[in-house]
Structure formats: C-alpha cells, structure tokens
Amino acid sequence: MSRKNHKKSDKFLLSESPHLKDELSNVPKKDLKKILVGNYIVGLNFDFESLLSGFVMLTHITAEEKQKIETIRLALETYSRDRSSLIPLLQKSQKELGYLPVEALDLVAGHLNIPTGEVVGVASFYNQFRFNPPGKHQVKVCMGTACHVRGADIILENFERKLDITEGQTTEDREFSLERVACVGCCALAPVALVNEKVHAYMTPSKIEGLFTQIDIAKKKAKADQQNDAE
Amino acid sequence: MTQNSDQIQEKLRALKETADQKWRAFSESTTPKIHIGMATCGLAAGAQETKTAFETQLEKEGIEAVIHPIGCHGHCYAEPLVIIDVPESGFPPIMYQQVNEGKAIMLVKNFLKNHDPLLEHIYGAMEENDTLPSVMLYPRFNMEKRIIMDKCGTINPAEIDEYIAHGGYTSLGKALEMKPDAIIETIGESGLRGRGGAGFPTGIKLEIAAEQKSDHKVIICNADEGDPGAYMDRTILESNPHQIVEGMAICARAIGADRGIFYVRAEYPLAVKLIDRALKQARERNLLGDNILGSDFSFDMEIFQGSGAFVCGEETSLIESLEGYRGMPRHRPPFPVVQGLHGYPTLIDNVKTLANIAPIIDNGADWFQTIGTEKSPGTAIFSIVGHVLYPGLVEIPMGESLRSLIFDICGGIPDKKNFKAVQIGGPSGGCLPESFLDTPIDFDSLIEAGAMMGSGGMVIMNDDTCMVNVARYFLDFTQNESCGKCTFCRIGTRHLLETLDQITKGHGQEDTLEQMEKLALAVKKGSLCGLGRTAPNPVLTSLKYFRDEYEAHIRDGVCPALMCRELIAYYIDLDKCARGCDACVGCCPTEAIFTTSNRKKGIDQEKCIKCGECLNVCVPLYDAVKKASPPETAPIIEKPKAPVE
Numbered sequence: 001m002s003r004k005n006h007k008k009s010d011k012f013l014l015s016e017s018p019h020l021k022d023e024l025s026n027v028p029k030k031d032l033k034k035i036l037v038g039n040y041i042v043g044l045n046f047d048f049e050s051l052l053s054g055f056v057m058l059t060h061i062t063a064e065e066k067q068k069i070e071t072i073r074l075a076l077e078t079y080s081r082d083r084s085s086l087i088p089l090l091q092k093s094q095k096e097l098g099y100l101p102v103e104a105l106d107l108v109a110g111h112l113n114i115p116t117g118e119v120v121g122v123a124s125f126y127n128q129f130r131f132n133p134p135g136k137h138q139v140k141v142c143m144g145t146a147c148h149v150r151g152a153d154i155i156l157e158n159f160e161r162k163l164d165i166t167e168g169q170t171t172e173d174r175e176f177s178l179e180r181v182a183c184v185g186c187c188a189l190a191p192v193a194l195v196n197e198k199v200h201a202y203m204t205p206s207k208i209e210g211l212f213t214q215i216d217i218a219k220k221k222a223k224a225d226q227q228n229d230a231e
Numbered sequence: 232m233t234q235n236s237d238q239i240q241e242k243l244r245a246l247k248e249t250a251d252q253k254w255r256a257f258s259e260s261t262t263p264k265i266h267i268g269m270a271t272c273g274l275a276a277g278a279q280e281t282k283t284a285f286e287t288q289l290e291k292e293g294i295e296a297v298i299h300p301i302g303c304h305g306h307c308y309a310e311p312l313v314i315i316d317v318p319e320s321g322f323p324p325i326m327y328q329q330v331n332e333g334k335a336i337m338l339v340k341n342f343l344k345n346h347d348p349l350l351e352h353i354y355g356a357m358e359e360n361d362t363l364p365s366v367m368l369y370p371r372f373n374m375e376k377r378i379i380m381d382k383c384g385t386i387n388p389a390e391i392d393e394y395i396a397h398g399g400y401t402s403l404g405k406a407l408e409m410k411p412d413a414i415i416e417t418i419g420e421s422g423l424r425g426r427g428g429a430g431f432p433t434g435i436k437l438e439i440a441a442e443q444k445s446d447h448k449v450i451i452c453n454a455d456e457g458d459p460g461a462y463m464d465r466t467i468l469e470s471n472p473h474q475i476v477e478g479m480a481i482c483a484r485a486i487g488a489d490r491g492i493f494y495v496r497a498e499y500p501l502a503v504k505l506i507d508r509a510l511k512q513a514r515e516r517n518l519l520g521d522n523i524l525g526s527d528f529s530f531d532m533e534i535f536q537g538s539g540a541f542v543c544g545e546e547t548s549l550i551e552s553l554e555g556y557r558g559m560p561r562h563r564p565p566f567p568v569v570q571g572l573h574g575y576p577t578l579i580d581n582v583k584t585l586a587n588i589a590p591i592i593d594n595g596a597d598w599f600q601t602i603g604t605e606k607s608p609g610t611a612i613f614s615i616v617g618h619v620l621y622p623g624l625v626e627i628p629m630g631e632s633l634r635s636l637i638f639d640i641c642g643g644i645p646d647k648k649n650f651k652a653v654q655i656g657g658p659s660g661g662c663l664p665e666s667f668l669d670t671p672i673d674f675d676s677l678i679e680a681g682a683m684m685g686s687g688g689m690v691i692m693n694d695d696t697c698m699v700n701v702a703r704y705f706l707d708f709t710q711n712e713s714c715g716k717c718t719f720c721r722i723g724t725r726h727l728l729e730t731l732d733q734i735t736k737g738h739g740q741e742d743t744l745e746q747m748e749k750l751a752l753a754v755k756k757g758s759l760c761g762l763g764r765t766a767p768n769p770v771l772t773s774l775k776y777f778r779d780e781y782e783a784h785i786r787d788g789v790c791p792a793l794m795c796r797e798l799i800a801y802y803i804d805l806d807k808c809a810r811g812c813d814a815c816v817g818c819c820p821t822e823a824i825f826t827t828s829n830r831k832k833g834i835d836q837e838k839c840i841k842c843g844e845c846l847n848v849c850v851p852l853y854d855a856v857k858k859a860s861p862p863e864t865a866p867i868i869e870k871p872k873a874p875v876e
Contacts, residue, residue, distance in 0.1 A: 084573075086555035087538055091497065125557040125714070126538035128497050145460035145654070145690045146616035148704050154842045158820060161840075181498075182539075183459045186275035187616035188307040188623065199275045205844045206818045 068096050069103050076111045086112060090123050099130045127182075135170045135177035137215060139163075140194040144183030147191040155191050156180060158205045162212060236408045238525040243404040246395055246516055254396035263296040263343050264324075266314040268384060270303035270469040271501055272462070276310035277331060284332035288339040296343060302470020304384035305624030306371065313338075314357060320346035324357040326366055370639045371621050376602060376628045378610050379586040383470035388505050391512035394473040400518055402592040406481040407526045409592075414485040415441060418588065420596035422608040426583035427453060427544075428656065428685045429761070430607070430674035433584055440486040440568045443576035448488040451572070451579045452479055454495040454502070455549060457541035458657035459708060461688030463612045463624050464582040468495065468502040471586075472509040476532070478588035479580075480519065483530045486578055491532035494549055498539055506534055541658075541712035544686075545760045546571075546579045548714065559714045560760035583612060583687075603629030607673035611687065617654075618693040620645045627672070634668040637691055648693035651792075652777070656685025658705045658712075659765030661772030662698060681772045683765070697794035698777040699784055702769045703731040709766040719757030723750055724766050731770070736797040737861070739785035748774060793858040796841045800862035803832050803845075807855035815845035815856065825870050833868030 072093050079085045079092075089111065093104040100123060102116075109116040123129040141147075141156045156178075160166055163176050170177040186192055189201035195211065257264075265285055269278050282298060289296055304312055309328035315338060316324035325348055327338065334352060341347045348363075355366030366372045377383075386393040394400070406414050419434025440448065452475060456464040468475065479491050495503050510532055513519040521529045540558045542548045546567045548558035553572055571577025587609060591599050603609045607629040613636070616622045620642030627636060633653060637643065644650050652662045661682035663670070670676050674684050692701065710724040730747050733739055751767035751774075758764050774781060783789045790798040803815070803824075810830040823838035824845060832855075834845070846856040859865040 083555040084553060087552060088536070091536060091538070122555065122557055126540050126552075128538035143459065144616075145657070145688065145704070146622070148459075149617055149690065149692060149696055149701070151843065157840070158842065161820070182457065182541075183462065184271075184275065186272055186307070186310075187460060187462075187614070188272075188310070189276065190616070192275075201276075204847060205820045205842045206848070209820065 065097055065101065066103075069101075069107065072096050072104065073107055076107065079111070081112055083112060083114070086119065086122060087126075090119070090129055094129060098134045099132060101131075130168075132168075132170050132177075133174060135175050137176050138179070138194075138196055139176060140179045140181045140184070141167075142182075142184045142190070142192040142194070143180045144187060144190070146187035147183075150190045152191045154205065155193055155203045155208070158208050159193070162208060235526055239404050239407050242517065242524045243401065246400070246518075250392035250395035253392050257297070257299075261318045263294070263315065263317040263319075264299055265296055266299045266301050266316070266324075268303055268310060268312040269300040270466055271499070272303055272307050272466070273310045273312065274501075276307075276329075278311040280332050281311045281313065281330050281335050284335040285339060288336045289343070292339060292344055294339065294343050300387055300389070301385065302383045302388045303466045303624070305380060305466065305626070306621070307623035308621045309354065309623075312354075315342055315348075316357075317343060317346065320348070322346075322348050322356070322363065323360045325363065326354040326357055327352055328354040371625075371641070374631075374635070374640050375626050376610050377626050378590050378602070379467060379474075379583055379612060380470070380624070380626050381590070382474065383467065386471065388470050388472055389508055391473055391509065391516065391518075394471065398593070399473055399589075400477055402589040403477050403480050403484075403518065404524065406484050406592055407524060407528060411441060411485045411487065414481060414592065417596050418485070418591060421591045421599040422596075422606075423584065423587055423591060423599065424607060424609075424674060425581060426587070426612075426687075427581035428659070428683065430684060433580065436568060436578065436580075437482060437485050439566075440488075440576055440578040443569060445576050447490060447575045448483075448486055449490045449492065449572045449575050449577040450479055450483045450486070450488040451492045451494055451549065451553075451577060452582060452585055453544065453546075453549060453579050454493060454499075454582045455537040455544045456496060456499075456582075456686065457539070457544050457712070458686040458688050460616050460690055461614050461657055461686045463614050463687055465496075465499050465502050466624055467582055467586055468499070469505055472502075472506045473513070474589055475582055475585050476506075476509055476513055476519070478585035479532065480523070480530055481588050481592055482578060482580065482585065484528050486576075488578065489530060491530060492553065492572075493532060493534045494537050494543075494553070495534060496539060497536040503534060503536060510534070540714070541708075542714045542760065542762050545762060548760065549579065550577065557714065559716045560762075562759065604671065604673050606675060611672055611684065613687045613689045615641050615689045615691065617690040618644050618646075618648065618696070619691040629673045630671045632669050632671055633663070636672065637668070641691075644691070644693050646693075648695065650691070651694045651696055652692045652698060652701075652773075654690040654692065654701065654705075654769070655682040655688075656768075657688040658709045659683060659761065659768055660685045660688075661768045662692075662701065662776065663772070664776040681768070681775065683768070685765075695792055695794065697735075697790050697792040698773045698780050699731065699735055699790075700792075700794050702773045703728065703735055705769040706731060706766070709762060713762065713766070717758045717760075717763055719754045720759075720763030720766065723754035723757070724763070726750060727754070727767065727770060734781065734784050735790075735795040737784060737788040737795075739781075741785070743785060744774065744778070744781055788861045790860045793860050795860075798862065799841065799858050799860045800836055800865035801834055801839060801841060801843070801845065802857055802859060802865040803834060803868065804855045804857050805831050805866075805868070807853050808832055809850075809853050809855070812850065812853070814848045814850065818844045818848045820844065827868060828871050833870060835870060836862070836865070836867075 079089055089108045094100055105119050106116050109119045143152050159178055163171055165171055165178055167178050167180050191203045193200050193203045267278055267282050311330050313327045313330040314324050341349050356363040359365050382397055415437045423433045424430040425433055454464050493506055519531050537543055543552050543558040545560050547561040550572050552558040567577045600608050610626050610628050612626045614624050625640055652664050654662045663680055663682055667680050670680050677684055706728045710728045713720045713724050715721045751770050754767050755764055780791055783791050793799050808831040816824045821838050821840050823835045824832055827833050849856040
C-alpha cells in the first residue's frame with residue numbers, strides 16, 4: 001500500500017535542491033515533518049508517512065554507498081543510452097546498493113538524458129525497486145494464495161508488531177526490514193517467511209518469537225567472539 | 232536444399248553422438264548415482280543442506296558416488312526428493328521423499344555402503360520390478376500425462392548434452408528442413424492453444440506473424456509469472472530450459488524472426504541463471520546464432536528481467552516495460568503480432584505454449600490431437616496448493632474432471648475436513664463449489680462455469696475458509712497491481728475492496744451486494760486489459776455460488792467459516808480446560824491469557840489479537856480453545872483482580 005503512495009510524493013523536487021538536503025540531513029526524524037510542511041510542500045497532496053520513509057532514508061547515504069555509486073558510474077558506460085536500457089540500469093544499481101537512493105536515480109537519469117522524475121516514475125511502478133535501504137536481516141513474508149488461506153496476514157501482523165514498523169519499511173538501526181512478497185513458490189510449506197533467503201516453513205506467532213531470540217543469541221555470540229578475538 | 236539438409240543432419244548427428252556417449256558413460260557405469268531435485272521448491276525445502284550432507288558423509292565413508300542435480304518432479308509435498316541408484320545392490324533406482332540431512336546420512340551408511348535400501352523410508356522404485364513397489368502404482372504418478380514436463384526431473388537442466396541425449400533439438404533439425412509454412416501448418420493442425428490463459432490458437436497467431444512484411448521480427452517468451460500461487464513456468468525453466476529455447480527457435484524459423492527475448496521475472500534468479508547458461512551452451516553448439524546448424528537461418532536470444540509487475544504479463548504492457556516505460560497496456564489493435572516492440576511484429580507466447588512446440592514437431596499434429604479433448608488438445612499443468620494432501624505440479628490431459636484431479640491424483644482434503652471450493656486461474660479466475668467438481672478441465676468448460684484456465688494456479692479450500700475473505704484477498708492483490716490507466720480498474724477495484732473490507736468487518740448494508748455486483752460488472756466492461764476485465768471474477772463467482780455466506784456476514788454479523796477476525800472471538804471452554812497446563816499462556820504473543828481463580832484459563836478479549844496460536848497449541852485431548860461468531864456470543868470469563876498464587 002505504501003508503494004502506491006510513493007507515486008504521489010515528488011522526490012524529484014527534493015532531490016533537486018542539494019542545499020535543502022544538507023540542511024535536513026541533521027534534523028531528527030520527528031521534527032522533519034514540521035520543517036517539510038513549513039518550508040516546501042504545503043498545499044501539495046503528500047502522504048507524510050511514505051515521504052518520511054522514502055526521503056529521510058535517502059538523506060542518510062553512507063560513505064560506503066558513495067563509493068559504490070562511483071563504481072556504478074563507471075559500469076553505466078557499458079550500457080547503451082537508449083531508453084530501453086532504463087530497467088536494466090535500475091536493476092544494476094539496485095544490485096550494487098541494495099536500494100535506489102536519489103543519487104543513483106540521478107545517475108541513471110543523467111546517463112539516459114531524461115529527467116530524474118521520469119526515472120522515479122518508472123522505478124516506483126515496479127515492485128522490484130525499493131527506495132529505502134534493506135535491513136541487515138531482511139524479513140519477507142509470503143502472501144501467496146496458499147499462505148493466505150493458512151493465515152499469512154497474522155504472520156505479517158506479528159512481525160509488524162514485533163519490529164514496530166509496517167511492511168515496506170526498515171527499522172531505524174537498519175537491522176531489520178520487512179516486506180511482503182507475492183509467492184516464494186513453496187506453497188506446500190505454507191505459511192512461509194524468509195529471513196535473509198532462508199525459508200522458515202509452517203510459521204506461527206510463537207515461531208516468530210523464537211526467530212528473534214535466535215537472532216539475538218547469534219548476535220550476542222558474535223559480540224562475545226569479537227571480544228575474545230580482541231583480547 | 233538437399234545438400235543443406237544433409238549438412239544439418241550431419242551436424243545434429245555429431246552433436247547427438249557426443250551427448251549419447253556422455254550419457255551412456257554416466258548411466259551405464261556401476262558407480263552409485265544420487266539424483267537430487269535442486270529447483271527452487273527443492274532448495275526451499277532444504278535440498279542444498281541434503282546435498283552437503285550426502286557429500287560429507289560420502290567422503291567420511293570413503294564411498295565413490297556421483298551426485299546428479301536434477302530439476303523438479305512437481306511433487307512439492309515430498310521435497311527434498313532424492314533418487315538413489317546403486318546398480319551393484321541389485322535394486323532398481325529408488326525414490327525417497329523428504330530427505331533431510333539425517334536421512335541422507337542414514338542412506339549413505341545403509342544403502343550405499345551396505346546395500347540395505349531402508350524399506351521403511353522408500354517412496355517407490357522408479358522402474359517396475361519384482362522386489363519393490365513402483366511409484367507408478369500411485370495415482371499421483373500414473374494418472375498424469377507428461378508432455379511439457381516429460382524431461383523435468385530426469386535431466387540436469389544445466390547440461391545441454393543431457394537434453395540432446397534425451398532426444399532434444401531433433402525437432403529443430405526437422406524444422407530447419409521444413410518450409411516455414413509447413414511448420415505453421417503442423418502447429419495449426421495440432422490445435423495447440425496458448426497456455427497463457429486465454430487459449431488463443433497458436434497456429435493462427437503464427438500465421439498472422441508470418442504474414443507481416445518487416446525487416447525485423449521479434450519473438451518473446453513470456454515468463455512473467457506473477458500470479459500468487461502459480462509457479463509452473465518457473466519449474467519448467469528451472470528443470471528443462473532447453474525445451475523452451477528449442478520451441479522458440481522453431482517458432483522464430485516459422486515466422487522469420489531474428490531476435491528472441493526471454494522475459495523472466497527477476498524474482499526467479501535460479502531460472503535466469505539456468506537460461507543464461509542454456510543460451511551459452513546452445514550458441515557454442517551452433518543451435519543459436521548465425522546460420523544455425525549450417526542452414527540459412529540465423530537467430531539469437533537475450534534475457535530481460537521483468538521487475539515484478541503483475542500487469543506485465545499482459546502482452547502490450549510487457550512491450551512497454553521492455554521499451555523502458557511503466558508497464559501500462561496499450562490499445563489493441565494494432566496487436567503486437569502486427570506492431571509490437573519498437574514497431575516490429577512481435578510474437579509473444581507463454582512458456583508452456585513454447586514447451587509444446589518441440590514435441591508437436593517431433594511427433595506430429597495427429598499425435599497431439601489424440602491427447603486431451605477435441606477443442607482443447609494436449610495437456611494442462613496446474614500448481615495445486617491449499618488444503619490438499621499432495622500439493623504440487625500436476626500435468627494431466629485436458630478433459631479430466633476436477634474431482635479426479637483433486638481427490639484421486641492429489642489425495643483429497645486432509646485432516647478429515649470437507650471440500651468447500653476450488654479457486655482456478657488465480658486473481659482472474661473464479662471459485663467453484665462442489666457441484667462443479669465433475670466439470671471437465673478445458674478452456675471452454677471452465678469459462679462456461681465462470682472460472683478460467685488462467686495461468687493454472689489452483690487453490691483447494693476446505694470448509695474452514697471464508698469465501699468473502701478469499702474474494703477480498705484476490706481483490707487486494709489486483710487492486711495493488713492495477714496499473715492505474717483505466718478509471719474503472721483503478722477506482723473500481725479499490726472501491727470493491729473497501730466494500731469487501733466492510734463486509735468482513737460486519738459493516739455491510741442491505742443493498743451492498745447489489746451495488747457490488749453492479750460495480751463489478753462495470754469494472755469488467757470499462758477496462759482495457761485482461762487484468763481489469765477479469766479482476767472482479769473472484770467476487771462475482773463467490774457471490775453467485777456462496778451468496779448465503781455474504782448474507783450471513785451482513786445480516787447476522789456472523790462468519791460461518793470462523794475466519795474473518797473482526798467477527799470472531801476466541802474463548803476457553805472451562806469444562807474442558809485442564810488446570811495445570813500452561814501451554815496457551817506460554818504461547819500468547821500479547822499475554823492476553825490469564826489464570827482464573829480455580830487455575831483454569833481465560834482470554835482477555837481486549838488484548839487478544841486473534842492469531843489463533845492458543846488454538847494450535849491446546850492439546851487435542853483437551854481441545855479447550857474455541858471460536859465463536861459473532862464475538863458477543865463468547866462466554867465472558869472474569870479476570871481475577873489480584874494475580875493468583
């Protein structure tokens with residue numbers, strides 16, 4: 001649902017003003033809404049939630065990602081400048097970065113010599129492209145027909161409650177992201193959830209609790225190992 | 232021409248000889264062979280772990296064996312599926328189901344080392360023999376007729392030589408010797424109809440494409456399978472990609488196309504990888520590229536990864552997305568076969584249609600006519616999921632009845648529940664009740680019944696499924712996937728979804744159903760492409776056959792199947808609850824379950840999120856957790872003020 005709303009938000013406008021972006025990148029998330037309303041977008045038909053989830057993340061591009069963008073810039077040269085390579089270009093960028101920050105969209109637009117808005121228009125149409133970074137643990141809940149009749153919505157709801165985000169979002173620490181996917185094709189194991197491509201079959205709410213405990217334990221263990229190594 | 236034809240045969244023979252030699256060396260050797268199904272469904276069930284377990288255990292025991300990765304058999308309920316062939320043991324190749332790591336280690340220790348096939352674990356022998364029952368005794372095997380999936384699960388999809396050794400690419404050789412008209416005539420005579428859902432005769436499509444005069448022509452394989460719950464295209468591409476490559480090359484030859492495109496969903500990374508490999512191998516052997524097998528025909532293919540928009544399965548949207556735009560359908564005519572990708576005539580066929588081409592050219596139109604019904608010859612593939620004992624992919628001759636498909640082949644409904652409805656054709660199809668179980672499965676009969684063949688997804692539902700909820704689910708899907716071009720589809724589906732939402736929450740009005748019907752018909756009429764035109768089908772069919780369920784929701788606020796969460800409440804039957812057991816308390820994610828004064832349990836309705844977890848964990852012996860609809864009818868259990876010690 002939030003995907004649809006992305007179409008309404010005009011990221012193009014915001015991405016075009018680097019001055020604003022610098023200014024906003026230091027503002028806490030909760031104040032951002034006020035500033036955006038106050039300054040630029042009053043009167044436009046915006047959906048703030050999707051704007052925040054989309055735009056706020058876009059401003060926090062890491063140094064590592066900046067470097068990756070440079071490699072993409074070089075890789076782009078091997079692609080034709082024909083419009084029909086737009087989707088392959090976006091796929092390439094997303095493969096490198098895991099998502100499409102404004103910088104990458106600008107890059108693609110520049111290569112094809114079309115406005116960034118046009119690129120956003122196409123990218124936001126397709127389910128494959130995402131505009132916020134994926135979490136370290138990507139949770140995907142299968143919403144195929146078989147999973148639905150066996151209660152997939154309850155599974156999704158439990159993940160949402162547990163992570164305190166809605167589907168399509170990433171937790172603030174970038175640890176978890178939550179998505180719904182159409183069908184992962186193991187209908188015989190329904191309902192199914194994927195955590196980092198590992199399939200968890202016959203999901204139930206208590207299994208979700210177990211999953212998080214498992215991840216917690218693994219994290220603690222890794223931390224302890226690290227400490228041991230350091231010593 | 233004859234010289235040319237000699238050359239083609241010569242080259243093909245050389246290819247076949249090398250391939251045969253390789254295959255014979257593999258199949259006739261006495262080394263034990265372990266075939267593991269490694270398509271996505273198998274991997275999801277843990278085939279990779281199984282493979283690793285085999286490898287490590289073989290090394291530990293010092294046994295020499297070949298691990299042969301194969302595609303998917305279609306038996307999803309039995310994955311990971313393993314076939315073990317130990318020629319020295321005297322047993323035929325044996326199939327084992329659900330081989331996890333433990334079973335794999337056990338099999339190596341017993342069967343491969345000591346030649347004891349572990350009778351308690353076998354599924355069946357792959358050949359008829361005197362000692363073990365064969366898998367062909369099961370209806371799930373012997374009632375199927377495999378044309379498209381014939382080689383799936385037999386060959387390694389990553390090796391072209393295995394396909395050639397099993398008779399692959401001989402049809403392409405034949406087609407290269409035939410005149411293009413003759414190819415089209417054969418396909419036309421066979422009566423093959425497009426397997427993408429609508430069932431348009433493939434022969435006519437080819438004929439129109441061939442008639443067009445143009446410098447370039449394009450052929451596209453449509454593998455943009457977006458239907459939730461249908462995955463047969465993926466399985467075919469992952470198990471036997473060469474059959475599609477061959478079919479495409481034959482069609483390209485028939486219409487004179489010089490460019491081929493595989494439009495595959497990016498969500499199918501394994502399929503993309505295997506097709507890429509298949510194309511490379513075909514090019515190396517001159518089965519693609521310039522002057523194929525020394526003939527005057529040149530043709531090559533590329534892969535385009537679809538970005539996951541359901542509407543792109545529609546021909547014109549698919550073309551739009553190939554050109555780098557939003558996948559919104561265009562007006563037809565002009566049809567893509569006249570004016571398609573970049574204005575060139577473009578033939579778009581579904582994976583399953585193209586998979587039929589090579590067998591038809593090989594065996595002739597008459598052979599194809601003998602399978603299936605008169606108007607819909609051939610076979611149909613369904614991915615059967617939901618409340619059924621043996622879910623998976625089934626390929627059956629057209630004309631088989633739904634009853635025999637569901638109850639004989641797939642084993643019927645598990646857990647002593649009753650059959651309620653079958654949903655055919657995914658979001659574009661319809662729900663059929665029990666009275667339609669004797670409907671033969673073919674294009675025309677299904678449309679007559681109000682459903683459609685669609686992509687071939689089939690969901691079986693037992694009586695715990697609420698039809699209003701299912702209709703809502705499909706509409707939620709189409710509403711999300713509507714591209715937004717046509718007003719009726721964009722706003723109409725949204726409004727239908729909201730109405731259904733209201734009904735499942737018990738807020739329906741007296742005239743809601745009439746309004747919904749009217750709107751559904753309007754959406755059907757006012758939409759450009761198949762998505763909008765078929766989107767209301769799940770609503771219309773469920774309204775037609777399960778109207779009483781809608782009425783119960785609206786009039787009484789009751790969900791008869793106890794599925795709509797707003798209309799039910801969970802409660803604990805105090806007569807049945809055992810005092811000491813705390814299973815439900817432990818599992819509740821919201822801590823809604825409390826202990827009453829006499830140590831029995833109660834549910835705090837305000838905290839309860841109705842996930843049903845307590846119902847699942849309650850020991851069957853007690854069976855104390857119950858559902859009630861409407862929620863007010865659930866008995867209220869007072870929560871003690873102070874926690875009980």
